[in-house]
Amino acid sequence: MDMDKVDISVNISKDKKLNKNLFNKVWDSHAVKTLSSGQTQLFIDLHLIHEVTSPQAFGMLRSSSLDVMYPNKTFATVDHIIPTDTRQRPFQDSLAEDMIVAIKKNCEEFGIKFFGVETGDQGIVHVVGPEKGLTQPGMTIVCGDSHTSTHGAFGSIAFGIGTSQVRDVLATQTLAINRLKVRRINVNGDLKPGVYAKDVILHIIKKLGVKGGIGYAYEYGGSTIENMNMEERMTLCNMSIEGGARVGYVNPDQKTFDYLKDREYSPKGEKWQKAVEYWKSLASDSDAEYDDIVNIEAVEIAPTVTWGINPGQAMSIEDLIPSENEVKEEDKLTLKEALEYMDLKEHQPIAGTKIDVAFIGSCTNGRLSDLEEVAKYVKGQKVSSKVKALVVPGSMRVKLEAENKGLDKVFEEAGFEWREAGCSMCLAMNPDKLQGRQLCASSSNRNFKGRQGSPSGRTVLMSPVMVAAAAITGEITDARKLFNE
Amino acid sequence: MSLNKITKVQGTAVYVSGDDIDTDRIIPARFMKCVTFDGLGQYAFYDVRFDENGNSKDHPMDKAEHKEATILISGKNFGCGSSREHAPQSLYHWGIRAIIAESYAEIFFGNCTMLGIPCITLSKEQIEKIAVLIQKNPSLNLEIDLMTNKLFLDTESIEFQIPESSKLSLMEGRWDSLGELLDGKDAIKLTAKKLESAY
Numbered sequence: 001m002d003m004d005k006v007d008i009s010v011n012i013s014k015d016k017k018l019n020k021n022l023f024n025k026v027w028d029s030h031a032v033k034t035l036s037s038g039q040t041q042l043f044i045d046l047h048l049i050h051e052v053t054s055p056q057a058f059g060m061l062r063s064s065s066l067d068v069m070y071p072n073k074t075f076a077t078v079d080h081i082i083p084t085d086t087r088q089r090p091f092q093d094s095l096a097e098d099m100i101v102a103i104k105k106n107c108e109e110f111g112i113k114f115f116g117v118e119t120g121d122q123g124i125v126h127v128v129g130p131e132k133g134l135t136q137p138g139m140t141i142v143c144g145d146s147h148t149s150t151h152g153a154f155g156s157i158a159f160g161i162g163t164s165q166v167r168d169v170l171a172t173q174t175l176a177i178n179r180l181k182v183r184r185i186n187v188n189g190d191l192k193p194g195v196y197a198k199d200v201i202l203h204i205i206k207k208l209g210v211k212g213g214i215g216y217a218y219e220y221g222g223s224t225i226e227n228m229n230m231e232e233r234m235t236l237c238n239m240s241i242e243g244g245a246r247v248g249y250v251n252p253d254q255k256t257f258d259y260l261k262d263r264e265y266s267p268k269g270e271k272w273q274k275a276v277e278y279w280k281s282l283a284s285d286s287d288a289e290y291d292d293i294v295n296i297e298a299v300e301i302a303p304t305v306t307w308g309i310n311p312g313q314a315m316s317i318e319d320l321i322p323s324e325n326e327v328k329e330e331d332k333l334t335l336k337e338a339l340e341y342m343d344l345k346e347h348q349p350i351a352g353t354k355i356d357v358a359f360i361g362s363c364t365n366g367r368l369s370d371l372e373e374v375a376k377y378v379k380g381q382k383v384s385s386k387v388k389a390l391v392v393p394g395s396m397r398v399k400l401e402a403e404n405k406g407l408d409k410v411f412e413e414a415g416f417e418w419r420e421a422g423c424s425m426c427l428a429m430n431p432d433k434l435q436g437r438q439l440c441a442s443s444s445n446r447n448f449k450g451r452q453g454s455p456s457g458r459t460v461l462m463s464p465v466m467v468a469a470a471a472i473t474g475e476i477t478d479a480r481k482l483f484n485e
Numbered sequence: 486m487s488l489n490k491i492t493k494v495q496g497t498a499v500y501v502s503g504d505d506i507d508t509d510r511i512i513p514a515r516f517m518k519c520v521t522f523d524g525l526g527q528y529a530f531y532d533v534r535f536d537e538n539g540n541s542k543d544h545p546m547d548k549a550e551h552k553e554a555t556i557l558i559s560g561k562n563f564g565c566g567s568s569r570e571h572a573p574q575s576l577y578h579w580g581i582r583a584i585i586a587e588s589y590a591e592i593f594f595g596n597c598t599m600l601g602i603p604c605i606t607l608s609k610e611q612i613e614k615i616a617v618l619i620q621k622n623p624s625l626n627l628e629i630d631l632m633t634n635k636l637f638l639d640t641e642s643i644e645f646q647i648p649e650s651s652k653l654s655l656m657e658g659r660w661d662s663l664g665e666l667l668d669g670k671d672a673i674k675l676t677a678k679k680l681e682s683a684y
Contacts, residue, residue, distance in 0.1 A: 029683075032669055032676045037650040037659065041669055043676045053569065055520035064663075069670075070677070081518060095518035102520050138683075146568040146592060160568035162596035163522075168663050174673055176662035177595070178650055210505055211562040214591055244565070246591050271684065278684035310505050310565070330561070334504050427514045427567075448509040448566060455513070455532035 021288040022138075022251055023182045023217045026157045030140045032174055039176045045139040046156075047074040047169045048125045049112070051081055051103040052429065053144030057166035058106040066171045071111040073173060075134060076103055078116065079124045080429045084392050084419035087117055096430065110170070123395020123421045126150040126363040130234065131397055133263025137252035137279035142169055147363045147445065149240040152249030153233035154256050155282060157217070159246045180247060181215055181291035186222035189298035194480035196373075197232035198365060198443070198463040200224065202304040202314045204296065205243040210312035213245025216291070219284065220250050224298040230259040231369040238364045239445050242311040251283040303478060306447045306461040307350050308338030313447075317466070317478045320347050341449055342458055343437075351476050353460070356438040358389040358471035359452075360416075360464045362426040365443035366394030370464045371402050375410045377468055377483045383415030384474030390432065391416045392424040416471070428453025441470035490658040491601050494583035495628040496555030499545050500616045501530065506559055507566035508593060512575045525571060526578030546579070550623035555582040558612060558619075563604075564593025573597045583629050585636070585645070587612060598651045601660045605629060605636070605645040615643075631656050 032041040049057075054076070061068070068074065081096040091097040107114035115121040115128055122128070126147055129135040137155035142148060146160035161175065168175045187200060205212075218240050225233065233250045240248025250256075257276050260266045267275040302316035313334070315321065323346035327335050339346060344353065360366075360374060371391065383389045391411045393399035399421050402408060408418045425432040426444035433453025434440055440452055440459050447459035460476060469479035516528040534544040541547050546554075557576060563586040564572060573596045576584075584597065584604045597604050607615075618638065619625055628637040631652055635642045654660040 029680065030676065032672045035662070035665055036657070037654045039650050039654075039662075041666055041672075043673065043680065045680065052517050053571075056522055056570075059521060066667075069673070080514075093518070098520060099518060144568060144570075146566065148568075160592055162568055162570035162573075162592065162599060164570060164596070164599040164661065164663075168666055171663060172666040172670070172673060173677065174666050174669070176666060178648070210565060211588065211590070214562075214588070241566075241592075244562070244590065267684070274684040310507070330504070333560075337503070427509075429514045429518065446507075446509070446566060448507045450513055450532050451509050453515070455537060 019285055019287045019289050021182050021219060021284040021290060022155055022249065022282055023157060023180065023219065023247070025282050026138055026140065027179060035176055037176070039178050041174050042140060042177050043174050044142050044169050045073065046129070046134055046141040048129055048141070048143035048148070049074060049076045049166065050125050050143070050145065051078045051099040053163050054166055055099065055102045055106065056163045057170060058110070060164070060167045061170055068110040068112065068170045070173045074112045074170065076107050076112055076114045077122050077125050077128050078103060080423045080427065082422040083430050084422050084424050084432060087420060093431070120396050123397065124363045124366060124423055126238065127366060127394035127398060130154065130230070131263070131395060133260055133266035136260060136266070137256060138282040142175065146241045147238050149246065149248045150234050150238040150363055152237040152240070152247060153230055155249055155252035155279065157247055157249065160241065180217040182219055183213070183216045183292040183294060184219045184221060184290040185294045185296065187220065187224040187296045187298055188222040189224060191224060191298045191301060194303055194465070195301050196463040196465065197228055197235040199301050199304040201236050201239040202306070202311065202461065203301045205239065205312050206304065206314040207296070208243055208294065210242065210310050211244040213240065213243040216245050217247035217249065218243070218245040219290070220248060225250055226253065229369065230255055231367045234367065235364055239311065242445060252279045303463065303466055303480065305350055305466065305476060307342065307344055308335070309341055309447060309449050310334070311445065311447060311461060313338055315350065317351055320349055321345065323347050351478055353476045354439065355387060355441045355460070355470050355475060357434060357440040358383070358387055358467050359392070359425045359440055359442040359444060360390065360467050361392030361394065361424055362444040363394065363423070364445045365464045366392060366398065368398050368401050370443070371398070371407050372405070374464045374468045375407045377465060377479070378414040378416070378472070379410050381414050381472050383471045386474045387471050389416045389471040390419055390425060392419045393421045395421045425452050427451060441467045441476060443467045488658040488661055489601065491603065491655040491660065492631050493628060494555060494603060495626060496582070497551065497553060497624055498556035498558050498585070498619055498627050499551040499554035500558045500619055501545060502560065502616070504560040505562045505565055508564055508569050508572040509566055511564065511572040512569065517569060517571050522571065522574040522578065524578070525575040526580070529575040529579040553580070555580060556585060556627050556629070557581045558585045558615060560612070561587035563589050565590035568592045570596045573600055573602060577602060585612065585615070598654060598660055599662065601655065603629060603631060603647065603655055604651070605647045607636070607643065607645050611643055
């Protein structure tokens with residue numbers, strides 16, 4: 001590649017006349033070259049790693065005698081396996097202990113910044129990136145975790161990768177990938193009271209299906225999205241992958257810049273204004289072209305919960321569980337399997353279904369604003385004696401900020417356990433697990449069979465406020481009815 | 486780095502029926518507490534194959550006639566969910582060398598190609614037909630020929646789909662992308678410089 005070409009591509013990204021969307025602008029400015037397979041060699045600005053999907057990648061580097069090309073573009077933390085009751089080392093689970101030892105050692109050996117527990121900055125990788133100001137508009141961001149799409153809330157192109165690709169990014173700061181198509185999803189209007197970003201994304205997945213997004217990046221826009229704060233946009237983008245879309249993003253705007261201003265890794269001084277101008281230039285042009293456009297009215301969206309074994313098997317809390325003849329031919333097989341597994345019946349309301357566990361947390365809904373919103377409603381209420389209820393902050397910073405606001409007391413007084421930061425019961429790689437056939441009302445992102453640690457455990461996904469309502473009544477409940485009375 | 490050129494995969498097949506089979510089902514998260522992929526083969530589809538006491542549930546993968554299978558057949562959106570490479574690694578270590586399905590989740594598909602596992606696509610009808618043939622004759626030999634995009638079985642052949650970039654990488658022995666990415670080091674540095682000076 002010669003310098004002329006490089007200069008041209010910078011100009012293209014700033015050219016307003018090309019009707020380009022953000023995805024294509026960012027892609028073009030990060031394309032190193034076209035590989036012989038036809039894939040793009042894509043430059044990665046920010047690489048996040050955690051303890052589960054990185055150790056094998058470092059092993060591969062060592063066995064090939066390779067170094068990390070840009071150690072200052074990779075940041076690490078520990079989230080999946082970390083216990084949330086006690087941080088005492090060594091962990092009781094020796095396998096978990098091995099993994100935390102390995103990531104620390106790997107980071108030290110290769111010169112990578114590690115946000116361990118001792119730094120006070122540990123947390124779920126998708127909570128830590130934004131709160132440190134590492135996540136910025138126009139960046140390409142990858143992590144060996146499919147919920148990397150979360151970072152798209154800032155107008156970055158962010159997606160999950162496998163461990164061999166983690167190795168590729170460590171060794172070359174690039175990866176081989178095919179360009180995606182872009183689907184614009186407009187959501188317009190005001191959300192009804194008691195309807196949250198979580199309901200919006202569950203509604204979108206229900207409407208477009210769990211594989212509807214394969215081959216696409218989702219660009220979310222419209223007045224509903226513009227009105228969302230950054231944490232709500234993160235919830236939205238987080239679950240793009242559950243709809244099959246590896247990437248989901250929102251164009252950067254003043255809210256994005258306000259969030260990032262003065263964060264630890266945000267540009268400072270003179271650079272800040274230049275950065276903002278550059279970021280603005282990356283937003284999709286007003287006449288940008290898309291491969292597909294979907295329009296959704298906010299008023300259609302109710303508090304949404306899942307009834308099945310994938311996040312597309314979702315319904316309004318007001319509706320009845322669908323029957324076989326209400327779903328598409330291709331979804332009939334999974335419907336039967338799901339109802340059997342969940343022990344639910346078609347044409348019945350889901351409200352009233354007994355729960356055993358309530359989980360508030362995860363990279364989807366473990367941020368400060370999630371906890372603040374729930375705390376408003378649980379103040380003075382009591383968790384049902386039949387329910388084990390956990391609140392797991394997304395990061396040590398979220399925990400600290402919540403405690404500074406006294407939220408821990410509100411939760412504890414209501415009967416919730418107030419835990420340390422981590423992924424916890426979202427995927428139950430740490431000691432927080434369902435037992436047997438327990439049913440969990442969960443603010444996390446996946447309701448797959450066995451997802452929450454028991455091979456026969458059951459998950460119903462919903463917003464954190466809906467989880468709180470279920471915790472209090474002991475059954476799946478329309479939070480609007482419970483809390484407005 | 487020199488890799489095998491993968492032009493053909495042949496062997497017997499095992500049919501794991503179902504749509505939207507996610508990577509948590511392929512490899513439950515509790516088995517990811519490891520710092521190497523070796524040994525993951527025994528945990529592939531663990532909770533579908535074994536009950537909570539570790540007793541076999543007589544899953545197709547555990548039937549004597551399928552134990553040597555090299556080709557896995559399933560439904561649509563295979564491998565959805567998590568990006569964990571542990572999923573294709575567990576299948577690979579169990580003995581799987583190619584997958585036939587109606588469609589695949591994107592990250593899973595990329596992870597498979599990276600390990601040299603071709604993921605080919607057939608229609609629901611074609612898959613159901615093959616499943617019946619395998620049920621009748623579990624030792625039926627299948628041959629996936631990437632050169633001609635044809636699956637040979639019995640006396641017939643069926644045309645399959647596979648994205649061109651994946652097919653080329655496999656056939657030309659470049660399925661593990663690292664070698665080619667490393668070749669572009671100078672271009673990488675130029676791109677890095679350009680992006681760093683964007684503002």
